Amino acid sequence: MAGCLHILDNLPEISEKLKSREKVLLGMDHDGTLAEIITTLVDSRMTESMRNILYSLSQNPRIHLVIISGRTLESLKEVVNIKSNNIFYAGNHGFEIEGGGTSYTFDDKEALEKINVITEEMCGQLSKVEGMVFEKKIFTTSFIFSTVEPEKQESVRSEILESLQKYQGIRIVEGKKLFNIRPMVNINKGVALETVGRHFYKDEWRNRVTAIYLGDDNSDEDAFKTLEDKDIGVIVNENPPETTNAGYYAKNVKEIEDFLRWLDEK
Numbered sequence: 001m002a003g004c005l006h007i008l009d010n011l012p013e014i015s016e017k018l019k020s021r022e023k024v025l026l027g028m029d030h031d032g033t034l035a036e037i038i039t040t041l042v043d044s045r046m047t048e049s050m051r052n053i054l055y056s057l058s059q060n061p062r063i064h065l066v067i068i069s070g071r072t073l074e075s076l077k078e079v080v081n082i083k084s085n086n087i088f089y090a091g092n093h094g095f096e097i098e099g100g101g102t103s104y105t106f107d108d109k110e111a112l113e114k115i116n117v118i119t120e121e122m123c124g125q126l127s128k129v130e131g132m133v134f135e136k137k138i139f140t141t142s143f144i145f146s147t148v149e150p151e152k153q154e155s156v157r158s159e160i161l162e163s164l165q166k167y168q169g170i171r172i173v174e175g176k177k178l179f180n181i182r183p184m185v186n187i188n189k190g191v192a193l194e195t196v197g198r199h200f201y202k203d204e205w206r207n208r209v210t211a212i213y214l215g216d217d218n219s220d221e222d223a224f225k226t227l228e229d230k231d232i233g234v235i236v237n238e239n240p241p242e243t244t245n246a247g248y249y250a251k252n253v254k255e256i257e258d259f260l261r262w263l264d265e266k
């Protein structure tokens with residue numbers, strides 16, 4: 001969206017949006033949004049002050065929280081490490097969701113076997129590339145090349161993309177120096193946000209909540225895209241791309257923390 005607005009400079013407008021619905025559905029990516037990315041995604045951890053704010057928000061009866069990540073559900077719960085009945089966790093971009101005493105898991109065995117076979121073939125081919133990281137997450141796989149020597153990254157990127165494009169029936173999503181492959185089905189971060197909304201309010205969910213979504217990467221655009229005018233999409237990027245579907249931006253993780261603190265104190 002051209003003319004993405006700075007979130008902290010537009011809090012009065014955000015206040016008005018929040019007043020328009022009785023509840024808030026707060027969806028958040030983890031890596032690069034709640035936690036700084038340190039070298040590899042695997043190492044990112046949120047600060048204690050961020051964790052305290054999230055915990056405090058989870059005690060607010062007006063707000064439903066969902067953290068939606070490319071990590072596995074297990075890894076996501078481990079790094080967030082907040083015990084609260086009011087936090088949903090969506091791992092693998094929404095292929096596995098847990099919270100509110102229930103869970104939603106994608107279980108098309110044929111589609112998962114296809115991801116498995118492609119993953120094995122790609123790992124065999126790329127094993128010679130020094131520094132490559134393979135994240136095999138059952139439902140999806142990430143091929144991470146941020147850890148490859150900088151001058152080789154562009155050629156490794158091309159090699160991965162070319163090889164992946166030979167396969168039919170998978171979705172390829174490019175992230176920050178990584179490619180993620182998934183079954184070709186309609187599951188993504190936007191659908192995950194909707195799943196949690198429907199969990200609480202069925203078909204009424206859009207009328208009942210102001211949805212907020214915070215994210216920093218390509219896969220988060222699937223969630224920004226589902227938002228309506230009354231909702232609030234925030235991309236974490238100092239120079240938000242013209243192509244983003246988010247209406248607002250925060251410069252960094254610290255500004256996301258400031259925004260969440262403001263929301264908590266409202």
Ligand SMILES: [Mg+2]
Binds near residue numbers: 030031033215216217
């Ligand atoms: Mg991210």
